[in-house]
Amino acid sequence: MADKSVIVDRISKSFGTVQALRGISFEVGQGEVVGLLGPNGAGKTTTVDILSTLTRPDEGCAIVAGHDVVTDPAGVRRSITLTGQQVAVDEMLTGYENLVMFGRLQGLGKSAARTRATELIRSFDLVDAANRRVGTYSGGMRRRIDIGCGLVVRPEVVFLDEPTTGLDPRSRKSIWDLVTRFKEAGIATLLTTQYLEEADALSDRIIVIDHGIVIAEGTADELKERTGGNYCEIVPRDVNDLPAMVDVLSALLPERNRAALTVSSDRIAMPAPNGATTLVEAVWRLDAAKIELADVALRRPSLDEVFLSLTKDSSQTSVPDRPATSVPS
Amino acid sequence: MTAAIALRPEPSALQQWWVLTVRSIAPTLRNGETATAVAASVIFTAGFYIPLKDFMGAATQGIASSYGQYLTPLIALQGISFASISGAFRAATDSAAGINRRFGSMPIAALTPAAARMSANMYRCVVGLVIALICGHAIGFRFHRGPLYIVGFCLLVLLVGLALSSLFDLIGTRAKNPEATTPLLMLPQLIFGLISVGVQPAEQFPGWIQPIVRNQPISQFIYALRALAGDTTAAVSSPTWSVMTPTYLWILGLFAIAVPMSAVSASRRP
Numbered sequence: 177m178a179d180k181s182v183i184v185d186r187i188s189k190s191f192g193t194v195q196a197l198r199g200i201s202f203e204v205g206q207g208e209v210v211g212l213l214g215p216n217g218a219g220k221t222t223t224v225d226i227l228s229t230l231t232r233p234d235e236g237c238a239i240v241a242g243h244d245v246v247t248d249p250a251g252v253r254r255s256i257t258l259t260g261q262q263v264a265v266d267e268m269l270t271g272y273e274n275l276v277m278f279g280r281l282q283g284l285g286k287s288a289a290r291t292r293a294t295e296l297i298r299s300f301d302l303v304d305a306a307n308r309r310v311g312t313y314s315g316g317m318r319r320r321i322d323i324g325c326g327l328v329v330r331p332e333v334v335f336l337d338e339p340t341t342g343l344d345p346r347s348r349k350s351i352w353d354l355v356t357r358f359k360e361a362g363i364a365t366l367l368t369t370q371y372l373e374e375a376d377a378l379s380d381r382i383i384v385i386d387h388g389i390v391i392a393e394g395t396a397d398e399l400k401e402r403t404g405g406n407y408c409e410i411v412p413r414d415v416n417d418l419p420a421m422v423d424v425l426s427a428l429l430p431e432r433n434r435a436a437l438t439v440s441s442d443r444i445a446m447p448a449p450n451g452a453t454t455l456v457e458a459v460w461r462l463d464a465a466k467i468e469l470a471d472v473a474l475r476r477p478s479l480d481e482v483f484l485s486l487t488k489d490s491s492q493t494s495v496p497d498r499p500a501t502s503v504p505s
Numbered sequence: 506m507t508a509a510i511a512l513r514p515e516p517s518a519l520q521q522w523w524v525l526t527v528r529s530i531a532p533t534l535r536n537g538e539t540a541t542a543v544a545a546s547v548i549f550t551a552g553f554y555i556p557l558k559d560f561m562g563a564a565t566q567g568i569a570s571s572y573g574q575y576l577t578p579l580i581a582l583q584g585i586s587f588a589s590i591s592g593a594f595r596a597a598t599d600s601a602a603g604i605n606r607r608f609g610s611m612p613i614a615a616l617t618p619a620a621a622r623m624s625a626n627m628y629r630c631v632v633g634l635v636i637a638l639i640c641g642h643a644i645g646f647r648f649h650r651g652p653l654y655i656v657g658f659c660l661l662v663l664l665v666g667l668a669l670s671s672l673f674d675l676i677g678t679r680a681k682n683p684e685a686t687t688p689l690l691m692l693p694q695l696i697f698g699l700i701s702v703g704v705q706p707a708e709q710f711p712g713w714i715q716p717i718v719r720n721q722p723i724s725q726f727i728y729a730l731r732a733l734a735g736d737t738t739a740a741v742s743s744p745t746w747s748v749m750t751p752t753y754l755w756i757l758g759l760f761a762i763a764v765p766m767s768a769v770s771a772s773r774r775p
Contacts, residue, residue, distance in 0.1 A: 260606055264603035265604070267598075282611070284514055
């Protein structure tokens with residue numbers, strides 16, 4: 177327990193008749209970056225709000241940096257940094273002034289706050305803009321100063337709520353670099369995002385939530401594995417060869433993939449549990465049967481496919497207390 | 506990057522209050538807020554005084570020694586009302602920008618940001634009052650009862666400012682929409698200002714509306730302020746209990762609405 181920075185245990189929260197969270201549980205280890213992934217309205221922001229003491233849970237318990245969010249919110253606030261979906265700094269002040277202000281609010285003396293502000297301006301690559309009003313900053317710069325203001329004192333846990341929404345690819349990259357630095361500094365980070373590539377690139381672990389429950393949890397690789405892992409895609413030169421191919425592949429092609437074929441199919445997708453070996457086996461059999469192929473490839477599901485398949489499952493089975501399915505590693 | 510400061514200092518509420526107060530006040534000089542406050546007071550003074558001086562001067566003859574003397578209490582109230590609206594605009598901006606939300610996740614007591622906003626609002630009110638008194642002085646307004654009553658006049662204006670600011674701050678904070686908040690608050694104060702005894706005596710209004718004109722809060726504040734300022738004419742009333750009590754009650758009423766609601770609003774983290 178002691179090495180966990182965030183422990184969420186069966187948290188529920190309703191707003192009127194809307195059940196935002198329905199018994200959500202997960203943990204974030206020290207120095208771990210966890211991506212909280214889910215479609216709009218899945219409960220990501222509500223989760224972050226509860227963990228940063230902005231909202232109280234109806235049920236369940238959450239411990240952040242050793243402090244209970246309900247019984248010791250002050251302790252939680254001393255240990256965290258929250259970066260919301262909006263940039264929340266004073267637009268009337270310059271970047272430097274904002275950093276000094278947040279330093280002073282965190283209890284630094286005047287000169288310590290100034291020193292720290294100068295350091296952060298430098299490390300966040302904002303030297304040229306330091307004395308300009310934040311209102312004049314570009315989206316990426318605003319986001320950087322926003323995160324910088326949360327780092328005037330060292331947090332134990334950082335919550336980043338959709339930090340790159342609306343940013344251009346280059347600004348997004350610079351935020352990603354920042355998160356990587358959190359990891360190096362040993363700060364636990366909970367990152368909510370709708371972007372799978374972001375979760376994939378940054379997180380040690382991904383928690384997929386939908387309709388207020390955890391529907392899957394694991395590394396990006398594990399999640400991909402869950403949706404069937406690697407598969408072969410085989411395209412014949414002549415579509416009329418498809419039935420013959422099904423016969424030739426026989427046992428390699430499970431019933432599920434067979435059933436997925438329709439009259440309009442132009443290719444066969446089949447699982448490749450042994451990776452390239454399965455592929456070679458299939459090609460060898462097809463070649464022996466003199467079936468000409470237009471294309472053959474070994475593919476891994478993209479995280480997008482994983483996400484779509486996972487969230488589709490959960491919308492079909494809307495059981496409130498469905499336990500989280502954790503992928504064994 | 507983050508290793509430079511390893512230990513978190515214990516923040517003091519007093520330091521936080523001061524930092525947040527300065528934060529609200531500092532930009533007012535460079536973002537045009539103070540300049541706008543000066544302009545608003547000057548325009549308001551000129552806009553009423555110049556065209557109405559002769560016409561209303563005749564109507565107020567015997568009531569006030571000059572139209573400047575008659576008009577200035579309204580200018581002062583206008584000034585603090587403008588200050589309170591500027592404060593509401595800032596409060597709404599903070600809410601809309603998620604700043605209050607961010608403060609809510611920081612080791613800052615729930616009431617500290619609200620207290621800092623109110624301090625900054627009082628600064629705005631003081632500035633508004635000073636500008637109004639300078640404008641008033643220019644059109645002939647003078648205090649006639651000595652230093653104690655000057656202090657009383659200023660304190661009363663600031664007390665009204667405090668009550669108004671508390672209410673407007675609450676509206677701005679909850680509305681979270683700076684663009685909509687300003688006109689929303691501007692309209693009632695304009696209407697109340699115009700149908701008050703600040704511009705012309707109640708007798709000049711149509712008979713059916715006179716009771717409203719006389720008893721609405723702005724008029725009551727103006728009666729009280731005129732009594733505190735004094736005048737050279739015999740018609741001026743003294744600041745007796747019967748003149749002052751309605752004003753105190755109105756202010757108490759405003760506080761009775763604003764303070765509990767603000768406390769609830771602030772303690773509920775946004």
